[in-house]
Amino acid sequence: MAGNYLGRVLRQFKYLPEAFGTVWLLIYVLFKFKVVSLQLAQYRVDPYFFLFLDLITIPGYVWCSGQLVRRLLQNKFDFWTAGFGFGLLLTFVLPYAYLAFAGSTTFPLFVWLFLFVFVFFNLILVVYKFYSRCSKGRVERLAGSGGE
Numbered sequence: 001m002a003g004n005y006l007g008r009v010l011r012q013f014k015y016l017p018e019a020f021g022t023v024w025l026l027i028y029v030l031f032k033f034k035v036v037s038l039q040l041a042q043y044r045v046d047p048y049f050f051l052f053l054d055l056i057t058i059p060g061y062v063w064c065s066g067q068l069v070r071r072l073l074q075n076k077f078d079f080w081t082a083g084f085g086f087g088l089l090l091t092f093v094l095p096y097a098y099l100a101f102a103g104s105t106t107f108p109l110f111v112w113l114f115l116f117v118f119v120f121f122n123l124i125l126v127v128y129k130f131y132s133r134c135s136k137g138r139v140e141r142l143a144g145s146g147g148e
Contacts, residue, residue, distance in 0.1 A: 015066065017066060018062045018063060018066045021062045021065070021066070022058060022059065022062045025058045025061070025062065026055070026058060029051070029054045029055060029058065032054070033047065033050075033051045033054070037051075040099075040103075043103045043106045043107055043111070044102070044103065044105075044106050045099060045102040045103045046102065049098070049102075050095060050098060050099060050102075053094055053095040053098050054095045057091040057092075057094050057095060060087060060090075060091040061088060061091040061092060064084045064085075064087035064088040064091060065084075065088050067080075067084045068081065068084040068085055068088055071084065085126075085127075088126070089123060089126060089127070092119075092122070092123070092126075093119060093123060096115060096118070096119045099115065100112075100115055
């Protein structure tokens, strides 16, 4: 009986994936902070400010990704879709941009390589997937409307 009620309540909650994503990212960020805080301090990066940036970007990241996925699944390719994509990229890159700026004088080469591979490769991958999805949607819409 209680399981049926809980299932009905959860189905009515429109933003359930965003809620689970937010909780998951909070756990991930706190775990990441616990693991890397001493290394960040060693390279003269304020670990608490990095944690702060990581935490304040979670709601924007989750909301933009949820809205972007919904709009792409509905084949909506307009200004708002691009805006959600830009917001997603901005909230992903912001903490790592601070990391690169604050540790720019003390980071060894392997840290710069890791940052480049992790941040910029993912950034390029997301932009490519978004662009290919938008192009595919335009081709499907043109084919469906008789090429007009």
